Amino acid sequence: xxxxxxxxxxxxxxxxxxxxxxxxxxxxxxxxxxxxxxxxxxxxxxxxxxxxxxxxxxxxxxxxxxxxxxxxxxxxxxxxxxxxxxxxxxxxxxxxxxxxxxxxxxxxxxxxxxxxxxxxx
Numbered sequence: 001x002x003x004x005x006x007x008x009x010x011x012x013x014x015x016x017x018x019x020x021x022x023x024x025x026x027x028x029x030x031x032x033x034x035x036x037x038x039x040x041x042x043x044x045x046x047x048x049x050x051x052x053x054x055x056x057x058x059x060x061x062x063x064x065x066x067x068x069x070x071x072x073x074x075x076x077x078x079x080x081x082x083x084x085x086x087x088x089x090x091x092x093x094x095x096x097x098x099x100x101x102x103x104x105x106x107x108x109x110x111x112x113x114x115x116x117x118x119x120x121x
Contacts, residue, residue, distance in 0.1 A: 004044045010052035013059055016069040021079040027070060028095050034068040040084070040091040042075040051090045 010016070019027055019038065028036055041048040055062050074081035074089060084093060 004046055004049060006043060007049055007052055010055050011071055013056055014062060014069045016071040019070045019072040019080070020077045021083075024072075024080065031068040031095070033096075035066070036068040036070060036095045038093045038095070039069065039071040040074045040080070040086055040089050040093065041071060042073060042089045045075075045089050048090045 011018070016039065017027060028038075039051075041051075072080050074086060080086075084091075
């Protein structure tokens with residue numbers, strides 16, 4: 001390992017809440033109607049440190065996006081890396097809690113899938 005020091009400044013500057021596999025879903029649900037972003041990073045990740053420094057260099061522009069920020073060290077919380085099939089870090093995932101699960105909400109499904117209408121959409 002390169003032993004690259006972790007700079008936690010960006011986490012505090014943008015009020016990033018740390019997530020793990022247990023807290024992930026409930027924390028995102030609590031974001032309400034805010035657009036949430038999860039910054040997936042890793043220990044000894046040079047590009048992760050560069051990304052945080054770039055964000056800190058433009059704090060007003062980042063804040064103007066109006067995002068609810070979260071972060072997770074996927075080297076520590078590997079189950080999240082597997083869940084989202086991450087192939088590398090840094091990675092940002094955006095979530096909107098008012099979205100319905102794919103492929104859509106129950107009302108958008110054809111009646112045949114919902115269980116009514118004699119198999120007709």
